[in-house]
Amino acid sequence: MNMKNNGTADEELDLIIGRNAVTEALRSGREIDTVFVAKGDRSGSIGMILSKAGENGAVIKEVDRRKLDAMCGGSNHQGVAARAAAHTYADIEDMISAANEKGEAPFIVICDEIEDPHNLGAIIRTADACGAHGVVIPKRRGVSLTYAVGKASAGAVEYVPVARVPNIASALEKLKANGFWVYGADMDGTPWDKQDYSGAVALVIGSEGRGISRLVKEKCDFIVSLPMKGKINSLNASVAAGVLMYEVIKHR
Numbered sequence: 001m002n003m004k005n006n007g008t009a010d011e012e013l014d015l016i017i018g019r020n021a022v023t024e025a026l027r028s029g030r031e032i033d034t035v036f037v038a039k040g041d042r043s044g045s046i047g048m049i050l051s052k053a054g055e056n057g058a059v060i061k062e063v064d065r066r067k068l069d070a071m072c073g074g075s076n077h078q079g080v081a082a083r084a085a086a087h088t089y090a091d092i093e094d095m096i097s098a099a100n101e102k103g104e105a106p107f108i109v110i111c112d113e114i115e116d117p118h119n120l121g122a123i124i125r126t127a128d129a130c131g132a133h134g135v136v137i138p139k140r141r142g143v144s145l146t147y148a149v150g151k152a153s154a155g156a157v158e159y160v161p162v163a164r165v166p167n168i169a170s171a172l173e174k175l176k177a178n179g180f181w182v183y184g185a186d187m188d189g190t191p192w193d194k195q196d197y198s199g200a201v202a203l204v205i206g207s208e209g210r211g212i213s214r215l216v217k218e219k220c221d222f223i224v225s226l227p228m229k230g231k232i233n234s235l236n237a238s239v240a241a242g243v244l245m246y247e248v249i250k251h252r
Contacts, residue, residue, distance in 0.1 A: 014083060014147040016081065016082040016084060017072050018075070018077055018080070018081075019044070019045050019046070019049065019079070019080055023045065023048075025084070026049065026052045027052070031085040031087070031088045031089065032056055032085065033058065033082075033083045033145060033146065034058060034059045034061055035049065035053040035059070035060050035081075035083075036063050036080065037060065037061070037063070037079060038077075038079040039062045046080060053082075057164075058082070059140060068081060085145045086157050087150065087157040089145070089162060090163050092134065092136060092163045092174070092175070094161060096133070096178060098134075099133045104133070105198070106133050107130075107131070107132045108133055108134050108135070108175070108202050108203070109132050109136070109202075109203050109205065110135075110136045110168060110202055110203065110204040111123060111137045111142065111205055112207060112213055112216050113206070113210070113213065114142050114143060114205065114207055115142060115143055115207060116208055117148035118148070119236065119237045120142075120149045121151065121152020121154075122153070122242070123135065123205065123241045124156045124157055124162065125152070125154050126245055127245065128153075128160045130246060130248070133161070134160065134161040134162065135162045136162075136165060136171060137163070139166050142207070145157060145162055169213075169215045169218075169219050172202060172219040172220075173219060175202045176219070176221075179199070181199055181221050181222065182219055182221045183197065183222045184206070184212050184217055184223050185205055185206065185212070185226070185241070185244055186206065186217065186223050186224075188223070188225060189222070189223030189224045189225040190223065191224070191225060192224045192243065192244060195247075196251065197248045198251055203244055203245065204220060205237055205241045208236075226240055
């Protein structure tokens with residue numbers, strides 16, 4: 001049984017509800033973002049569902065049964081529901097290949113634990129406008145390609161490849177091995193308009209509340225900062241990303 005929850009924007013979930021429905025979705029090869037399972041429920045076919053979900057790369061989340069009841073709007077979920085991804089995930093290697101085929105220096109935006117679907121959607125939308133070759137998000141500790149992200153992107157998820165990786169710091173190491181320079185947006189760095197962004201660029205945007213994590217910041221070759229002349233000491237993540245993305249393409 002499929003169900004879309006038409007609640008607030010933050011609650012918009014494209015859910016597949018019930019054991020049979022989730023089993024068939026996994027079997028069909030449909031891109032499943034997250035499987036939600038009631039805490040402590042491993043009866044019947046649940047074990048097989050979780051095993052298949054793991055093989056398919058889906059995130060598995062144990063949730064309180066009452067929360068699962070609420071998510072499913074009272075439908076008979078039988079202890080399990082799944083959220084389909086708004087679009088198929090890509091590979092970073094495909095992004096690099098696409099850039100090379102166009103004869104362009106690769107430009108990839110890295111989202112380090114962005115939690116707001118509207119921010120991620122806006123970043124993907126701006127990445128499309130700027131001609132970035134892809135966006136990378138973490139498999140955990142951040143929003144994924146949910147229905148709300150797809151909606152906020154205004155359809156850009158159809159055109160901008162999004163890769164989901166187990167570890168952002170490790171992904172940056174691989175990019176650096178492939179000739180990328182890594183630029184992190186944070187405080188007390190080089191002014192954004194004084195930095196050279198030529199060559200292969202990985203631009204890291206941190207989470208709304210914490211910014212770039214310590215391990216990820218250590219992987220950055222450069223830290224770039226935007227001027228803050230008002231009373232608030234930080235910009236919305238998607239706004240900062242937009243300013244910096246356009247600065248990157250100005251150097252190309």
